[in-house]
Amino acid sequence: MTDARMLVAEAIERPRDHVPANGTIETVEGWDSLGHMRIMLALEARLGRPMETEEILELASVEAIDRLLNGGSG
Amino acid sequence: MLLSTLPKSGAVQDRPNGPILDVAQLEEAANDRALDLAAGGLKAGQRLAVVPDRPVPLLIDLFAAWQCGALAVLLLPSLPAAEIAAIEQSVRPNLWSLPDPAAAPPGATALPSPGATLRGRRMPVRHNVTLDDPALVLMTSGTTSTPKGVTLSHRALLARLALNVAHIGPETLATSLCPLPLHFGHGLIGNALTPLFAGGHVILWPDAGIAGLSRLGEVIDDAEVRFMSSVPAIWQIALRAARPPRRQSLQRVHVGSAPLSRDQWQAIAAWAGTRHVVNMYGMTEAANWIGGHDLADGDPADGLVGRPWGGALAVRSPDGSIAPVGRGEVLVASPSLMLGYLDQPEMTARSLPGGWLDTGDVGEIDEAGRLRLIGRTKFEINRAGIKIPAEEIDLLLQGHPGIAEACGFAMPDPVFGEAVAAAVVAEGGATIETDGLREWCRARIRPQAVPSRLFVIDRLPRSDRGKVRRDQVAALCLGSLEPGAAP
Numbered sequence: 001m002t003d004a005r006m007l008v009a010e011a012i013e014r015p016r017d018h019v020p021a022n023g024t025i026e027t028v029e030g031w032d033s034l035g036h037m038r039i040m041l042a043l044e045a046r047l048g049r050p051m052e053t054e055e056i057l058e059l060a061s062v063e064a065i066d067r068l069l070n071g072g073s074g
Numbered sequence: 075m076l077l078s079t080l081p082k083s084g085a086v087q088d089r090p091n092g093p094i095l096d097v098a099q100l101e102e103a104a105n106d107r108a109l110d111l112a113a114g115g116l117k118a119g120q121r122l123a124v125v126p127d128r129p130v131p132l133l134i135d136l137f138a139a140w141q142c143g144a145l146a147v148l149l150l151p152s153l154p155a156a157e158i159a160a161i162e163q164s165v166r167p168n169l170w171s172l173p174d175p176a177a178a179p180p181g182a183t184a185l186p187s188p189g190a191t192l193r194g195r196r197m198p199v200r201h202n203v204t205l206d207d208p209a210l211v212l213m214t215s216g217t218t219s220t221p222k223g224v225t226l227s228h229r230a231l232l233a234r235l236a237l238n239v240a241h242i243g244p245e246t247l248a249t250s251l252c253p254l255p256l257h258f259g260h261g262l263i264g265n266a267l268t269p270l271f272a273g274g275h276v277i278l279w280p281d282a283g284i285a286g287l288s289r290l291g292e293v294i295d296d297a298e299v300r301f302m303s304s305v306p307a308i309w310q311i312a313l314r315a316a317r318p319p320r321r322q323s324l325q326r327v328h329v330g331s332a333p334l335s336r337d338q339w340q341a342i343a344a345w346a347g348t349r350h351v352v353n354m355y356g357m358t359e360a361a362n363w364i365g366g367h368d369l370a371d372g373d374p375a376d377g378l379v380g381r382p383w384g385g386a387l388a389v390r391s392p393d394g395s396i397a398p399v400g401r402g403e404v405l406v407a408s409p410s411l412m413l414g415y416l417d418q419p420e421m422t423a424r425s426l427p428g429g430w431l432d433t434g435d436v437g438e439i440d441e442a443g444r445l446r447l448i449g450r451t452k453f454e455i456n457r458a459g460i461k462i463p464a465e466e467i468d469l470l471l472q473g474h475p476g477i478a479e480a481c482g483f484a485m486p487d488p489v490f491g492e493a494v495a496a497a498v499v500a501e502g503g504a505t506i507e508t509d510g511l512r513e514w515c516r517a518r519i520r521p522q523a524v525p526s527r528l529f530v531i532d533r534l535p536r537s538d539r540g541k542v543r544r545d546q547v548a549a550l551c552l553g554s555l556e557p558g559a560a561p
Contacts, residue, residue, distance in 0.1 A: 013512065013526050025283070025284065030521070032283065033282070033283050033284040033287060033308075033311055034311075034458055034489055034490065036284045036311075037284075037310055037314075037489045041488055041489065053314065057284065057288050057315060060284065
């Protein structure tokens with residue numbers, strides 16, 4: 001199981017505690033557009049496939065990323 | 075001075091579909107603000123530190139400072155308190171303008187950033203400034219190391235704007251989109267003041283974010299944008315997240331502040347629907363743009379930045395000879411060169427030898443006068459267009475009580491182009507927790523300069539003469555990463 005909080009935290013170069021489970025691109029400091037692209041690249045590396053344009057826009061919360069990675073199991 | 079030269083047809087708009095301020099209103103707002111600044115104690119020849127929140131208030135502060143005959147020092151937003159305090163010590167502003175005056179250093183005089191309300195007041199006394207008076211300071215490094223505040227005169231700014239308009243054309247600049255912040259030269263001089271100087275309408279959109287950039291094609295279509303300039307990192311997002319514009323309004327696209335790969339150059343042209351995609355070469359010390367190579371003028375090549383827009387380029391060989399053609403350290407002569415680094419005469423003299431600007435870049439100039447950049451002599455990390463001196467990272471980390479020595483270097487990054495990395499050696503065998511060390515850095519330096527990656531090593535490689543070999547430190551650390559590992 002992949003820790004979505006950790007994936008986001010590593011991509012935006014912050015400790016895991018900086019990224020709450022309900023964090024979003026609008027609420028997590030440092031999760032800006034460039035940080036978002038790093039998150040997408042990390043997801044592509046984890047999933048072994050390119051992200052679709054819609055996914056790049058939709059995966060803007062820890063919960064959405066967790067759902068993609070783990071089916072929302074947290 | 076600049077404000078009085080702007081054609082009345084010009085206007086700034088805060089975000090797509092946001093409020094518009096034409097040049098007459100901008101002048102009114104600047105006059106109004108100048109009264110506030112004067113009441114706050116700002117006098118001719120003094121320094122106003124501007125910490126921007128939104129781009130339009132930044133422009134109002136800038137023009138108002140000039141109405142007062144003062145020097146505007148533009149600072150990064152979101153500076154940690156430690157850097158704000160260091161700027162107070164090193165730059166010694168006479169007045170601060172911040173979104174929240176409570177964030178000003180203790181004891182400093184501060185005003186809140188200007189609002190959008192026009193009160194119709196006029197500055198009763200305008201201070202006459204000369205063309206060679208200092209107008210603007212752009213900070214190109216933080217204050218952990220020796221601060222580098224590039225000081226530009228009114229003459230340098232006017233020369234650069236006139237050259238930009240001459241090379242781009244006022245028709246192309248009639249409607250521009252600026253997706254960059256205005257606290258550095260590319261956003262302020264290249265993207266905002268240049269269209270205004272041409273009498274154009276400029277949409278300021280530094281906070282587009284991922285959602286905004288995904289609508290870039292629509293925004294260009296809706297506003298019939300003809301010109302835009304940005305950095306490769308923004309195109310990384312737009313090319314993946316946005317559909318191309320459909321109305322073929324874009325006439326010219328500039329890309330600068332960081333290396334543009336040949337593949338990305340072609341991809342931008344295909345997306346934008348124009349071959350006029352120009353790889354720009356610029357330095358803050360030359361008031362931003364020095365020259366550029368237009369894809370429409372020939373095949374793209376990595377590092378190809380073309381001919382100068384006014385002035386001259388030359389290369390200096392290892393034997394010290396200077397030639398207009400060949401390979402060596404790149405020198406620039408331009409009417410837009412800086413006066414110098416603020417309060418740093420020795421650093422200024424080193425950077426402006428014999429009237430040339432020593433760029434710190436290595437390049438090759440062909441017989442046609444076109445420059446291709448191939449390397450750097452200075453130790454600088456270019457993170458998505460933001461330049462960070464490696465020495466600044468050394469000094470920052472060496473200030474940590476658990477670190478004996480440190481060495482910053484550039485690390486390849488798929489989004490930023492380069493990221494900040496550093497090797498640290500623990501003091502007396504102490505244990506270093508890298509996440510904690512990064513947070514320690516974050517409290518002391520601007521966010522862009524916080525190391526993305528820290529490597530704890532036993533000792534720094536040195537030359538026979540005891541000098542740290544930064545290239546070997548980087549090779550040692552980056553070589554320790556597993557193949558394909560995320561930086």
